[in-house]
Amino acid sequence: MGYQTVEVEIPSGTRRGTVYNADLLLLEEEPRAHLAAGVYERLAASAGVLEARTIRSIRVVPRELDVRLSATTRGLVLTASSGPATDGELRGTAPGDVFARFTAYSNDRRITPEKGLLPGTYATTEEDSRAVATGEQAVERYALPNPTPATYRFRIDPTAGTQHQAGIVQPAYGHTGGGVEVLFTVGTARDTVSGPAVLPEA
């Protein structure tokens, strides 16, 4: 809602990006530091930089193609909503399903002292998490409003049948999103969370 995923041809080649409100283009590699607050006014602050580019052509990427390109977990895409996780069908996890959670905080307050997730906690699939090598990449892929690199990666091994909804992270806060998001509606059992592994910031 309120954005279009596009491919633009500029002198240096073809780039993907997101157009907000039909008048502001942000390319995927655009610096994000000044977009920290994630509001449209901040997006507009970067317009001067963008105007300096010479766009030769621009085309809107169809939504189906956008989803296929942005989600790496083919099996999950077949069962996940192409919208956010809150639109996804409520399902139970299968035996052996593994998930990951990125955060800028080593003391993640969504993890209980018994090493479970609280109800209403988000994560991603372990497979999708492989696309993320740095804390900054996690911020971009999961469209996180906190600009601090999410360098802590927790692993979640839920018991079979744990309720969750799955979907695709929508563009937000100046980020393109596109990763898989999983919402554990009732949390996870004790002793299902381990870590964190620590990633480089950039």
Added chain:
Amino acid sequence: MRRRLPSEWSKLLIGLPESGMGYQRVDIRFSDGSVQRDCPVFNGEELELPDRFATKEIADVKLHRTERSLRT
């Protein structure tokens, strides 16, 4: 600006669902009656606010309700 939430509000938010991985979107009502909507809170404890709200006392915190969430 980043502002640390008083523990009473942090405890409240920990019991509420996230809006995305590691954050919640909230509406803040201040003691002077002013309201700031759709502010992100990170890890249930760090609130992102415009600078003009830096010193205002917080009277209430509620999850921000989008049109989408109101349908569910």
